[in-house]
Amino acid sequence: MGITFDKSTQFFHLTTKNTSYLFGIFDNNYLYSPYYGRRLREGTDLKRLWQKYPSGFSPNYEGAPSVDYALDLIPTEYPAYGGGDYRNPAVGVHFEDGSRIIDPKFVSYTITDGNEELKGLPSLSGGDQTLEVLLRDEPSGVEIVLHYVIFEDIDIIARSARIINGTNEAIRVTRALSMSMDLPIADYDMIGLYGTHIRERQIDRSPLRHGIQSVGSRRGTSSHHHNPFISFVSKTTTEEQGDAYGCALIYSGNWIGVAEVDPFGGARVQMGIHPADFSWKLNPGEEFVTPEAVITYTHNGMNRMSQNFHDAFRYHLGHTKNRNKRRPIVVNNWEATYFDFDEEKLLGIIESCKGLGIDTFVLDDGWFGHRDTDNSSLGDWFVHTGKLPNGLTPLIEKCEEQGMTFGLWFEPEMISEDSELYRAHPDWALKKNGRPFCRGRQQLILDLSREDVLEYLQETVGGVLRNNRISYVKWDMNRHFTEAYSEALPPDQQGEVFHRFVLNLYRFMAYLNENFPDLVIEGCSGGGGRFDAGVLYYQPQIWTSDDSDAIERLKIQYGTSMCYPPQAMTAHLSASPNHQMNRVTPYNTRALVAQSASFGYELNPLHLTDEERAQIKTQTDRYREVSDMILKGDFYRLINPFNTNACAWMFVLPDKSKAYAVYVRQLNLPADPVKVLKFQGLDPEAVYHIDELDADFGGDELMYAGVALKHLWDFEATSFTLTKK
Ligand code: GLA
Numbered sequence: 001m002g003i004t005f006d007k008s009t010q011f012f013h014l015t016t017k018n019t020s021y022l023f024g025i026f027d028n029n030y031l032y033s034p035y036y037g038r039r040l041r042e043g044t045d046l047k048r049l050w051q052k053y054p055s056g057f058s059p060n061y062e063g064a065p066s067v068d069y070a071l072d073l074i075p076t077e078y079p080a081y082g083g084g085d086y087r088n089p090a091v092g093v094h095f096e097d098g099s100r101i102i103d104p105k106f107v108s109y110t111i112t113d114g115n116e117e118l119k120g121l122p123s124l125s126g127g128d129q130t131l132e133v134l135l136r137d138e139p140s141g142v143e144i145v146l147h148y149v150i151f152e153d154i155d156i157i158a159r160s161a162r163i164i165n166g167t168n169e170a171i172r173v174t175r176a177l178s179m180s181m182d183l184p185i186a187d188y189d190m191i192g193l194y195g196t197h198i199r200e201r202q203i204d205r206s207p208l209r210h211g212i213q214s215v216g217s218r219r220g221t222s223s224h225h226h227n228p229f230i231s232f233v234s235k236t237t238t239e240e241q242g243d244a245y246g247c248a249l250i251y252s253g254n255w256i257g258v259a260e261v262d263p264f265g266g267a268r269v270q271m272g273i274h275p276a277d278f279s280w281k282l283n284p285g286e287e288f289v290t291p292e293a294v295i296t297y298t299h300n301g302m303n304r305m306s307q308n309f310h311d312a313f314r315y316h317l318g319h320t321k322n323r324n325k326r327r328p329i330v331v332n333n334w335e336a337t338y339f340d341f342d343e344e345k346l347l348g349i350i351e352s353c354k355g356l357g358i359d360t361f362v363l364d365d366g367w368f369g370h371r372d373t374d375n376s377s378l379g380d381w382f383v384h385t386g387k388l389p390n391g392l393t394p395l396i397e398k399c400e401e402q403g404m405t406f407g408l409w410f411e412p413e414m415i416s417e418d419s420e421l422y423r424a425h426p427d428w429a430l431k432k433n434g435r436p437f438c439r440g441r442q443q444l445i446l447d448l449s450r451e452d453v454l455e456y457l458q459e460t461v462g463g464v465l466r467n468n469r470i471s472y473v474k475w476d477m478n479r480h481f482t483e484a485y486s487e488a489l490p491p492d493q494q495g496e497v498f499h500r501f502v503l504n505l506y507r508f509m510a511y512l513n514e515n516f517p518d519l520v521i522e523g524c525s526g527g528g529g530r531f532d533a534g535v536l537y538y539q540p541q542i543w544t545s546d547d548s549d550a551i552e553r554l555k556i557q558y559g560t561s562m563c564y565p566p567q568a569m570t571a572h573l574s575a576s577p578n579h580q581m582n583r584v585t586p587y588n589t590r591a592l593v594a595q596s597a598s599f600g601y602e603l604n605p606l607h608l609t610d611e612e613r614a615q616i617k618t619q620t621d622r623y624r625e626v627s628d629m630i631l632k633g634d635f636y637r638l639i640n641p642f643n644t645n646a647c648a649w650m651f652v653l654p655d656k657s658k659a660y661a662v663y664v665r666q667l668n669l670p671a672d673p674v675k676v677l678k679f680q681g682l683d684p685e686a687v688y689h690i691d692e693l694d695a696d697f698g699g700d701e702l703m704y705a706g707v708a709l710k711h712l713w714d715f716e717a718t719s720f721t722l723t724k725k
Pocket of ligand 1: 334364365409478524543545
């Protein structure tokens with residue numbers, strides 16, 4: 001295993017437990033990139049894979065040995081514009097004289113043990129080895145450093161690039177992707193996670209076709225609409241077997257994921273910051289660092305691909321103390337009260353949590369400024385004395401009296417026109433003075449690309465956290481960007497607004513983690529509109545969707561699990577009929593679906609019957625019992641809710657001693673063909689006891705023959721708790 005450079009073949013060979021990633025120096029200059037797949041032995045010379053095509057209309061680069069040598073025909077590691085490769089470049093630069101031509105060629109490399117995190121950007125840590133390859137455009141002096149980190153045991157490679165202005169004039173970087181990879185064969189399906197607000201991360205699987213297929217976001221955040229994850233799988237790949245490539249971007253702003261199928265049957269796969277609406281001025285000597293892309297390959301199907309990402313994000317992403325610990329079971333008051341609350345009502349709700357096994361009460365939107373609906377006060381992070389005349393203290397004390405802690409909602413990146421902040425600083429909103437501007441949910445976006453705005457947030461949000469005993473924060477972000485113009489930046493840097501915003505957002509998140517290390521921060525953006533590895537670096541869990549209906553959540557959580565571990569998803573049991581769907585579902589189903597993630601409640605405990613209170617107590621006890629599996633277990637998708645009338649998944653502890661499975665019926669079918677549930681990931685030699693069936697089974701029987709499913713009516717669910725004997 002490890003990273004090697006073979007001097008005789010001139011190939012870099014990045015080897016993980018089960019995979020090889022090879023690229024080599026071609027014709028002394030260019031990075032030829034022929035292979036990513038199952039592990040190959042050291043010394044394999046893949047130059048033999050290069051085929052000379054008839055090169056009509058593919059111009060030859062200067063010094064090419066023959067007319068067969070054209071960049072248009074060579075699988076290239078990090079392509080640039082101008083030298084006859086007509087596919088999408090990975091990098092673009094504008095020089096002061098208007099030229100955009102660069103021709104990066106190999107200069108040198110270094111291989112070091114371990115890895116260093118990227119400067120100013122979230123990235124993986126704890127890697128085994130790092131490779132850096134230096135490329136230079138000799139005529140100008142622009143340099144590019146390609147950065148690779150391998151994580152051997154989990155078959156993960158992290159990639160990023162640095163663009164260095166080695167010229168003596170300012171340049172503008174107009175495109176700086178995190179990774180580019182030329183797969184020699186394009187015979188794959190592309191998988192993406194598309195969606196909307198209240199219907200996030202639905203799975204789309206479509207065949208690649210000639211031309212460019214891309215997904216991404218130009219909304220300022222990673223967005224509900226496409227998630228920064230793409231995958232390429234063979235036509236026959238299933239959850240359990242077949243080739244699967246995955247690429248995820250550790251970034252929370254505008255992004256793009258592209259596959260370009262060329263006429264010769266190859267596919268160029270790329271991921272990084274969306275080049276539209278982006279440019280970055282680099283003065284001489286300065287460098288631009290791209291976000292990190294995380295890639296993986298397996299021949300064991302989509303589930304293994306997902307498990308590789310889950311392990312990368314559970315064990316190598318971020319430093320929050322709470323990442324792999326059970327997070328509190330919360331009651332959040334949003335769906336219980338919306339904006340309509342006062343001290344008395346909240347004290348009643350907190351009081352009614354007594355005896356339910358709840359850890360934390362979270363006060364949602366409406367506690368600050370004079371906010372009684374969504375048209376005011378964002379930015380005014382001081383208590384709404386109309387509703388809470390005695391401040392937060394009585395609520396905090398009430399929680400503590402009952403052995404609970406207190407949590408609070410913020411939406412730091414926003415500003416309302418009706419706010420003291422806006423009256424004092426109208427130029428702190430992202431918009432162009434003198435032009436009309438959009439409102440989203442009646443609010444504007446704070447120009448967080450500005451240093452003074454960052455300082456204001458650190459002082460005000462930090463102040464509330466410092467002056468009150470707050471153990472939990474829900475961090476929201478409820479609109480997308482328009483008129484992205486900063487009054488603080490000069491004209492030639494307006495293309496930097498989106499990325500500067502994200503960089504300062506990360507600085508702010510890091511500030512809170514450093515200053516309040518015990519605080520659990522839950523990410524949120526109108527539900528799951530910023531569910532990405534960038535946020536997960538700082539915040540261990542994210543509100544998965546504003547749709548809390550258990551049946552809709554099956555698809556949302558199943559889709560989200562393609563890239564993200566279930567412990568990163570917040571899921572709450574909410575009232576029935578459900579507020580988004582008006583659907584009536586059994587308590588047990590709502591519990592089992594929400595308990596498959598970071599669990600909590602979104603309802604008014606004052607409205608519960610005694611029977612329901614008893615059920616909740618059982619559920620919270622139960623969650624404490626299974627939470628180890630939710631946190632540390634390997635996750636298996638068993639039945640797909642997108643193309644069946646059911647859904648099932650399971651968690652297996654890595655030592656296979658315990659497992660927990662959930663099966664949910666969507667709509668009932670007469671004479672239902674689904675009668676058996678087959679488990680995965682168990683020890684075939686072992687005997688497991690299933691609590692719910694009070695019976696023993698062989699691990700082989702459970703995986704290969706399965707268990708009989710009892711009849712379930714619409715929306716009913718059942719669980720299986722397995723213990724190895
Ligand atoms: C967003 C969140 C909700 C709630 C509201 C409050 O929509 O996703 O959970 O916090 O904002 O305004």
